[in-house]
Amino acid sequence: MYATVMHGPGDVRYEQVADPKIERPTDAIIKLSATCICGSDLWPYRGLSPQDGPAHMGHEYCGVVVEVGSAVNTVKPGQFVVGSFCLSDNTCPHCNFGFQSSCMQREFMTGAQAPYARVALADGTLVATEEMPDAGMIPHFLAASDVLGTGWYAADAAQVRKGGTVVVVGDGAVGLMGVLAASQLGAERIIAMSRHAPRQQLARDFGATDIVAERGDAGVARIMELTRGVGAESVLECVGMDASMEQAMGVCRPGGTIGYVGVPHGVSFDGQQLFFKQQRMLGGPAPVRRFLPDLMQRVLKGAIQPGKVFDLVLPIAQVAEGYKAMDERRAIKTMLRVDE
């Protein structure tokens, strides 16, 4: 088949590769209904994450099971499934504790920017729907696989509460999903930090009550003004840069919580500063599997439309343009059609 391979920074190709096949009895092969490009794919694209040789890209997926290994019991060919970008057995102590993204057998999904993909640990990773969903639902299910699940985890990690005040740092796809999650979890005030009009509008659509366009000290000052000098009890850090983390720490109240889901690049913390700020912090790759059944129900019921975050849809053969558009911030998130 043809699939997406990154040969180096800026060099993404849709080219012939070997068909995926069952390698272990716990594997499944799925035919993707759609796939997409993640903000984290831009790190190697921009040369900011080291990479050894060509890489099969893509870790967000939903689709129909076509084959399962002999040890797979919970999904079967013909079922529509969604899975997390973290592959997990969902039975180990860490999974049982709700942190499937730190599963003792954890693997990271790869090769999902393709018409077919192998999913390891299928029983622990995949969640099936009862019926085949309408085509219109596919973007929403696809979003649940990572970007929604990650935004949801940011809100969960930041201990968003009913009636609470939330700040979301970062207006990328994850940040926008964080706004949606905070809204669903009942936050009363959701302040989204964004300088871009289309993203501001999407943030409002997803439930933001306030938009702060300022950054740096001015951004902190504006939020302290909006919160009467107190700060927010929940802050979602959805970028992973030094400046965004500083922003988050600048607006979180003492005893408040920062949930950080942008993989930190060049970020470090001074212990004593962290101590006196007295902010609770939890980060990490999102344990999407914990949230997935609930998120899929919300999608099915029409309570959420996370797929609205895809503002560019391309046939997968044009995946290189999808990366380019996101790199140049012409697109928030690119969905790739694989149905032709």
Added chain:
Amino acid sequence: MYATVMHGPGDVRYEQVADPKIERPTDAIIKLSATCICGSDLWPYRGLSPQDGPAHMGHEYCGVVVEVGSAVNTVKPGQFVVGSFCLSDNTCPHCNFGFQSSCMQREFMTGAQAPYARVALADGTLVATEEMPDAGMIPHFLAASDVLGTGWYAADAAQVRKGGTVVVVGDGAVGLMGVLAASQLGAERIIAMSRHAPRQQLARDFGATDIVAERGDAGVARIMELTRGVGAESVLECVGMDASMEQAMGVCRPGGTIGYVGVPHGVSFDGQQLFFKQQRMLGGPAPVRRFLPDLMQRVLKGAIQPGKVFDLVLPIAQVAEGYKAMDERRAIKTMLRVDE
């Protein structure tokens, strides 16, 4: 009066100073029933914290109110009171959120290693008992002012739960109080890291179920063995050094929580490492005032005897020897008698 003044590293004197007096209408003057030396007093004693000129030492206290400012309403002369080392108004948003140690008017107590002391923000800081306690209760009330309250906060910040598994890093007075707190909060397994027999014994008295004498990688390995490779869901870091923080991070399970109460000295965190460890963290000066009424009730009912942590009692005139004994680790914690 005579009081304790630190003139520089290793130079503690009991010498004549001005009597404390009401400086603001929200002040109270108390006659101390007893006072003590804190592990944190050893930082400047050892020359590890910068200090500008002579300092009036002491921030742990209980005693009898002798005078109050015109704006003080909740305590009156003749009452026995305990207060936190953090002075707080207990009415600001941060106090109402349970973080009195980040009170918008926060001050740190000083000058309590003396027969009399001024307590600012008396209404928000002091908690009175209904009756004058017996002399035998004084050490327990005194401990509540900081060392017990700080150990309690470590357990609270580390989200110790009924039935949970807890590791306490540090066998100083705060660590031992952390063991006591974890036990009171219903932890099923409390692993204390300690190499010193008398401290190990005290840890067991306070509720430790396991003692790990190993440190570094061997200590981590031993605890992973004790927890079947999982780690603890709650870790109390009660030292504040790089090695102790590494120990804490080495034994906390993903999704678990580290409560850190040793003021970090020379500790820094790498963002990406912290991210992938997926550990929740909360530190800071303890909001003792939040816990104080409950802790005082537990003392009154005889449910806890935190004063057992004082293994050296000296008349305050010998305060210099008290510092020396703690510096040389001959004493866990020194109580100073002021009643002669």
